[in-house]
Structure formats: structure tokens, C-alpha cells
Amino acid sequence: MDTNNTTIDYKKERVAYYKVLVGLLLLTAVTFIQPHLFMTESTFLAQMTIAVIKAWLIIMYYMHLKGDSLIGVMGIFSLVIVATFMVIVIGFDVANFQFGAESHITGPASAGVEHATPVQH
């Protein structure tokens, strides 16, 4: 089991840190030009994809998870759980929101023009 507690080569490790930083900075730059450059029809997806790549870099190199399969598996397990929550709630409940057209919170009133003060009739 890799405990990351062994002796290390300072120079080599430092170079790795800088390399990752450059990568992250580049990706940040990409987030800024993306809306004007590519996947403009779905900024959201593009942005989230970039975020996932950034997160992966941080986890693997800055947080030294590379080579640690136990924690890695546990981490994936927790992510899967969060993802499942999302899929169920967003994919099944909200996607089939019932009687939305008549409801106040989703209906035409949500344009916000109508005053939202609770009114008793």
C-alpha cells in the first residue's frame, strides 16, 4: 500500500507541481474562451467537462491519490452516490414535474411580473 510517506525527490516533485499548475491555468483560460469558441450550444456541458478535468488533476497530483486504490475506490463510491441522487431527482422527478403549467412556482407567474405577495382571496 502506497502511504505517500516515503522519502521523496524534492526537485522532481516540485517540477510536477509546476507542471500541473500550468495545466490548471491553461484550463482556466479555456473556460474563458470556450463560450466564444466551441460547444457554444452547450456552455454548461463544456464548462462542467473542463471542471471535471481540473478536478481530476488536482485529486491525482495535488492530493496524491495516484496509486492509492483504497481511497480511490471509496471516493468513486461517494461520487456515484451523489450522482445517483442527482439522476433520480433531476432526471425523474423534476424532469416530469407534475401540473407545472398550473403551479405557481413554475407557471406563468414565475415570469415574476405578477406581484408575488401572498394574497388571500
Add this chain to the structure above:
Amino acid sequence: MSHEYIPEIATDRDGNKHEVQGWQDDFYGGKLGFWLFMFTEVLMFGAMFMVLAYYNTLHPEAFIEASASLNRLLGGINTVILLVSALTMGLSLLKMRVGDVKGAKLMIWATILLAIAFLVIKGFEWRAEYNHGIFLMHGEMLPESGMAFGKKLFFGMYFTMTGIHGFHIIIGIGLMIWLLKRINAGKVTPAHHILHWNIALYWDIVHLIWVFVFPYYYMIGAGGVAGGH
């Protein structure tokens, strides 16, 4: 437990010896524990992202509009600040591990400064929003204002999540100051640096959260309303 811990030995029936892991001096255990703690953070923010996605699905246009109105320049600067601070924190741990205690302390100080800079910029952002009438319990966010539901919810979550993230940064600063004290007291040393290691991990997760908070709030509207979902 300052005195040296000598692991116990268990002997099986064939006389082979097996080293026993005690709770004392368990570096990997300490790290594992901290990672587990970070998973709880993932779930906490995961739940908040779920709330965000919930309303995003109900009000896609309003979300993009609201996102477009955030200050991307300040958000971007803050992203870079956090990126660099993750580097300084990493370097400090690296220096600690190779025995350069002084350098490690220096790097922690650098991280603290960057963290404060982050908070200051965030403060300016919030103030500007306040002046635009967008703040909790204020102006456009009141129930009687005419702002669209989607926007209200977007900003409600924006203040909540950046607020809780900012709170994590403040905690992080506290932790780093504590770490410096422990280093000075000789409790955290190159041979025994699990605390340093875990605080570095904490700082990374604070950063990691921002990696998702930033695009979700600042960038999804960057392409204008056309760049929908």
C-alpha cells in the same frame, strides 16, 4: 503521544511473526480518516449542487441570465488565486517532507495571504451586488420584488454556496495558523507531519469545490442566452 511507539508482534501457529498496526502512529489511518471526512464535504456540496440543478432545470433561461450578470473578472482572478494557493500549500508540504521546515512555514504564510486576498475580493463582489440591490433580505431578493423566480433562486443559492465556501476558507486560515503554531512547538516535524498533510488536503478540497462552483455560477451564462443547456 510523544514517546516512540513500538508496534506489537503477533505470532501465528507456525511461529511466523506479524506486525500489528496500533492506533498510535498510524500515518495511513490518519490520512484515510481525513479523506473520509472530505467525502462528507463532497456530499454536502453535492446536495447543494442538487438543489441548484433542481431549480436550474425548472428555470433554465433565468439561470443563464442571472449567471451572465455576475462579475466574471473578479471570479476569474479568484480562481487563479486559489490555483496558486494550492501550489504554495503543496510546496509547503513538499518542503516539510524533505526537512525544510523554514521553507514550509514560509509557504504556509504565502497560502494564508492568498486566502485573505480571495476573501477580500469576494467581499468586493458581494458589496457590488448589494449595491445593485441583490443581496439576501434586500432589494430584489425580497418576496415582493418582481425579479423572476429563477433569478431569485440562483442568487439565493449563490450567496449560500459562496458563503459556505468562504466559511471553509476562513476555517482553512484558522487551521493554517494552528499548523504554524504546532510547527513552532515542534509537534509537527518532517518525521511526523500527518497534520500538515491533512491540512494540505483540506486546502485542496476547498479548492476543488471552487473548481465546480466557479463555472456553475460565473460561466454558464458567459455565452449569452443562446448557449443553453
Add this chain to the structure above:
Amino acid sequence: MSKSYFDETHTAIGHPKSTFMQWMLTVDHKRIGLMYAAVMFTFFFVAVATAFLMRLELFAPGAQFIDGDTFNQAFTLHGVIMIFLFIVPGVPAVLGNIVMPLMIGAKDVSFPRLNWFTFWLYILGCIVALASLFTDAGFADTGWTFYAPYSLTTSTNVIFTLVAAFILGMASILTGLNFLVTIHRLRAPGMTFFKMPLFVWGIYATAWIQLLATPVVGITLILAILEKYFGIGIFDPAKGGDPVLFEHLFWIYSHPAVYLMILPAFGIMSEIIPTFSRREIFGYRTIALSSASIAGIGYLVWGHHLYTSGMADTAKVIFSFLTFFVAIPTGIKFYDWVATMYKGKIILSTPMLWALGTIITFTIGGLTGVTIAMIGVDIHLQDTYYTVAHFHYAMLGGVVFLFFAGLHYWFPLVSGKMYNETHAKIAFYLQFVGFNLLWFPMFIAGYYGMPRRYFDYLPEFQIYHQVSFFGAVIFITGLIYMFVVFFKGWRNGKPSGTNPWNATTLEWHMPSSPPPLENHSKVPYVDFNPYEYHHGEPVVKFDYETMKRID
């Protein structure tokens, strides 16, 4: 005589001389477990008192001696204490703390000082929870579910309760974290996952739920607080917020939480059945893995609490479908336990009586859970007493009964003494009869449409409530009786010796009774399965000085 953990201890800070401070600052897992038990025991009287108050009030329709608001506060107090202060920390914090490290041959948990801190966090949570009883606005009247928008608009002191639930959640997370690391790191050499006793498996599965579900309710409570005091809007329909979202977030935690309660309790069952059948357990692996799969599937079924909430029908169907799959691994466990009795030698000691009693009561609780997992039927039964009866059968007739079984089972281990078996058995029968009288009529009342959280009800239902009341009297009598038996056993029971039940797992291989401070004198090497019996005798024997096998 050698020193036991009652005589000496490690402390978190300094080296206090007074016994009292030694207890307050102790990091020893056994002492911490005992302190949890003592505190829960105190709160249990509060919760039982409120439960009894409700039963008394419901004896006849109309107001008897408390008003509606007080009744609402009573069931909230009862629910909050029972759930957050008692049953969620319950088995893990008491028996998990005391027994789990012993079972895996560890000296303590991985983070003893964190364990100490967690205990005090728990105390803090309890204090905050009960503090609002003494404020002007009074205890929350929201029910333990804190549904928005009610909890956001009521004038009672919900903030205290929300904060308390958050703190208790933190404590629960930290306990789970501590146990996970302990189980991963501190198992005795040779003890692979499939050589762990099944109670440890239960604790392990539970710890994952504590770790990965509690944060969701934590943040939900924070969001509710922010909503109430800063108006962030997410649960406020006037700003477009959706109250149903709160229900999602709440049950994302609170459903897994019910498995968090039951899994360690099932673990207790898996210890007791083989010991008192004097034979190896049937289907060790399936029991172990079913704990894991119950925990896993348990994450996906929270929506069965939302069948009538206005959630999308598609989502209901999916949740209903998934819900049924929890019953399968649970069923496998039950069949395995019963099969364990086959060709064994059944010794009906008190722990075994409790375990067998639970097989009956939890089967009823679980199968009625399956009834309300059917959407169409639950639309009728949701929020009626049928549901209330279901969860009391599951929680009281499942978790609490098994908790009691565990208390009887490990009582000699912890105290070094034996309680009076005859009296303990009488207490069991009283409670078993009382319990069924108390809750079974409620299934019928619920089926006929008696809604829950009703201070007042239609006269048709009176008969059920009255039977129930008498059940409660019998039950609580038995309960008090049982604690008297424990108390007497603790004061002047006969010394039990280290292994009074002829059990096989490691916690019964102690050098002395009660166990010494750092548990086993040496860490054993584990090259055997947890329940090895041969002709009714434990196979594995140790020399307690060196912890070498001598069989």
C-alpha cells in the same frame, strides 16, 4: 486481581486524580460506550414519558388534559429524542464502541481522542436539543421531519432543534469515520474481511451510511436555517421555492438512516443466534454481503416517503420498484438465521429470547413496510397509524429489541457480573406481550383511516387507542422491570467469568473479567472463522497470557 478498565484509564488531557474527571476525560472506548449508554438511558425516560403522555391523551377522543399545541410538541420531542438522541447513535455508539474493537482484537478505536470529542459533541447536541424546552417559545412542534414550510413559519423554537440535529449529525459522522478507519486499519493480523464477526460487518455498513448520508441532512438543516433567517428562497413558494425539495433532501438522509439503525442491530442478531444454537452460522458470507447491499440499495429508495407529496408519478414508480429490492437481502438474512437453528442446540437464555422475539416482531414490521412500499396502497395508508405501527414495529420491535438483546448478551462482558436470568425472562415476556398489544391495533386503526399526528380523533377509533394504552402500560412496566434487573445485576450479580455463554468471538477471550484497560493482553493472530463450533464447544482456545492458540 488484575486491574480492569474500571480501575485505570487513559485520558484526553493530563492525568486527573479524581475518578469523576477520569471518566469525563476518558478516551477508553469501553468507558465512552458506557457513558453513551448512561446518557441515552436518561433521555429514554424523557422520551418514554412523552410517549406515555401521548397514549394517555389519546385514551379518549377530545382533549383530556393537554392541548393540541402541547401534544404537537410532545410527539416532536418524542420523535426527535428517539431518532436523533437515541436510536441513530444507539447501537453503534454504545455496543459498537464497547464491543467492536474487542471483536477485531484492537486496543482501541483508531482515533481515541476524536472518540472522546465526539461523545462531548453528542452531549452538546443533547443539551441544545433540550434547551428549547426551557425557552419562552417552547420546543419545536414540527414533527421530527421538520417539513418546510411549516418549520419555517412556526413560532416555536425550531432553530434549537435544527442546530441540535446538525450537531448530533456531526457526532454521528465522526463516529462512523472513526469506525471505518478502525475496521480498515486495526483488525488483528490474519483477520480478513470475511473473518470478521458479523456485528463488525453491521457496524461497517452502518458507518458508511453515517458517513455518506448524514452530510445531506446536515446541509439540509443549514439550508432550512438560512431560509428561515436569511430568506434564501429555496423552500419558500413566494420566491419560487419548492417545499417538496425539502422532503427529498430530508429523506435522502432519513431513509438510509433507518438502515443505519437496523444494520448493527441485525449484527447483534447474527452474534446471538449462533452462540445460542451452539453451531456455526448458516451462510456467513450472504449475511455479511446482504448488510452491504441493504446499505447500498437503501440509498436509492427514499422516495417511498413521498408517494403523496406531489412528486412526479414516474419517480414514484421507480422508487417503489427499488424499494422492494431492500426486502430481498433482509429476507435472506432472516432465512439464514432460522437455518442456523437447524440441527443446533437451542439454549433459550434471555438474549436468545429477545432475538427470537425480534424475528417475529421485525418480520411484521418489515412486511408491513412492504405493504406501504406498494404505491397504490400507500396512497391510502401514508401518514396514517398504519405507517406509525410499521415503524414502531421496525424500530422498537426491531432495533430496540435487538439492542436489548445485545445489552443482555454483553452485560457480563462489560460488568463482569450476571443478572438474574429468571427475572430478565419475565421482563422479556411482559414487554413482548405489551408491545404487540400496544402497536398491533394501530395497524387496524390506520387501515380504517386514522391519520397520524392527530391530537383528537373520531370516536370510531377509540377502541384501538384503548387497547393500545393498556399495551403501553404493560410494556413500560416490563421495561422498568428490565432496568431494575440490570441494576441489581450490576450491583450484586454473581461474577460471570470471561466467557459465560461459551461464545467464540474474540471479545470473549479476555484475560480478565471485566476486561483490562488495553483489552487483550496480546494481539492474537486470527486464522479462524468467527463462529467455529465443534459439537457445541468453541473450537478456538487461547492461552490468555500470550494469546496463542492452544487448541
Add this chain to the structure above:
Amino acid sequence: MDVNNTLQGFNTMAATFAKDVDQAFWINFWISVILGLSVIIPMFYFAWKYREKNVKDEDIENVTHNTALEIAWTLIPTAMLMVLFYYGYTSMQVLRTMPAESESIVVHVEGKKWSWKHTYEANKNGFVHKSKELYVPKDTNIILKMTAPLNDVIHAYFVPAFRMKEDVVPGRVTKQWFHSEKLGTYDVECAEYCGTRHSDMYTKINVIPKAEYEAWFEGNSKVGPGEKEVEKSKGQELYDDNGCAGCHSIDTDATLVGPSLKGIGAKHDATYLKDAIVTPDKDVPEGFTAGVMPPFALPDADVDALVDYMTTGK
């Protein structure tokens, strides 16, 4: 409402789908009995057969596996569970598949602390019926569109005799429907906890013959069919419509949730009373807490009418 209400028809099956739900329940019941006994009978049998006295230590056997049995007790219950899922699903479908609005009567339901209000669509004369109890014709589809005021809480419209229930959520519209084949009066209970008078939030569904319903619906009577119309002042009407009676008694001194309003005119002037309705938290009488009574944003004329009603009883 006083508590001498009796729950009518809780054990009758009055709606068309009640029999589907009951069928599902009883199928479940018998499957549960079988599955439960499959655990409990062997348990008792083994506990008796292998009781301590009966077994010699040498006879104990460590049986730990039996693949055929294990597969059986996994697959058979699974199959049974799928049967249950199926019936749960189909019974839900009949409950949740709304009939076409053109072939049904649509009634709007508002649930609030602590009263129910039913509002019908306008009839031929353009008159809109509003009623506390629901009146519906036999053998007709009824759709209920339900909601609660934005500053209110969640309730649930539960009709035990029909086996139906759905939450009434502020900000959302939820629906349910029924089709009753039996004349009668059936109780409606509030099944989602909503505070002080949650257990008094009853109303009734009156299933009446079609002709009687038609006659009532097309008329302009302000009360239910068959009831004598009593002359009501505007103020009294408003008092009923807004559910004031849910919290205040006006004929007696009884304190429900808010103070009794009997003789309130003698204690306070009109300005005070107006404020008490529009901004109730301004002056809170002793023994009551702010925040319970919701503010009523009514037109001035209505507030005046209410105040008149409270002070003069007209």
C-alpha cells in the same frame, strides 16, 4: 368544528378505484402472511425440536450451505415481491391517471390553516359556487385541483372511503380524481401535519343524485344543495370564505387558535380591528404569539365589511 363528527364510510368502498386498492392490499396481506410464516413457523419448530434438553452435543451439525435452498429463498420472495410491485403499480395507475377534463367536473380545492374551501367553475349564469363541503353527483368523474396559499403550509386531502390522498402544497397545484358510485357523505381528513388544529381539519364529500346536483349547480344558491339559504351579510360571507372560523369562534367564548371574537367590538375600535386583519403581528393580545395569524391582504371594502361583521354581527 366540534369533535362529534363521525367518520362516515371509512370502511366502505365508495370510489371506483377503492376496490383496486383493496385488492392490492389483500393480495399483499396474504403474501405477507405466507412469507412471514415461512420464517416464523420454522423458527418455532426448530426452537422446540432442537431444544437444549433434546440435543446431545455430538448431534449438533454445522450445516452452513445449501445452494438449492438459498436460491429458493432468494428467488421465490423476489417473484412474490414483483407481484406486489405490479399490483402497487396498477392500483396507483387508476388513482393517478386523470380523466379528461371535458368529461369531468373540475373543482378547485384550497387547503389552509385550518379549513378547506371548494371553488367550482362558473355555471351558466356565470355564478361561482364556493363551499366548505364538496357536493358532487354520483357516477361522474371529479377532478380536484388543489393548492394552498403561498404563506401557508402543506396539507393533505385524504378521503379514507375512497382510498385516496394527495398533499396540498403551497406554490404547486396537485390533482386527484374520483368517481363515486355510491350516494353518501364521506369524510375528508387532513393527513399532512399542519399545526395546532391539524386534527380538526375535516370536511365532507357529499355524493348526491345527478339531478339534484344539476339543479343546485345551475342555481345561484350560496349554500349546499338541500340546505336552506340564510341571508348572509357580506362580512359574514368573507368571514366564512377566508377561513376565519378555523381559528376564531365568534358565537362562543371558546379559544381555538386565536382569541374568541365574540364581543370584540366592545373591546377595540375599528382601526385596531383593521390592523389586526391586515397586519396581525402589530398588536398581539396577551397569551398569543405573533406569526400564527397570516396577514390578509384584502381590499379595503372587504376589510371594512369584516370589521362591521365582527362589531355588529352583520
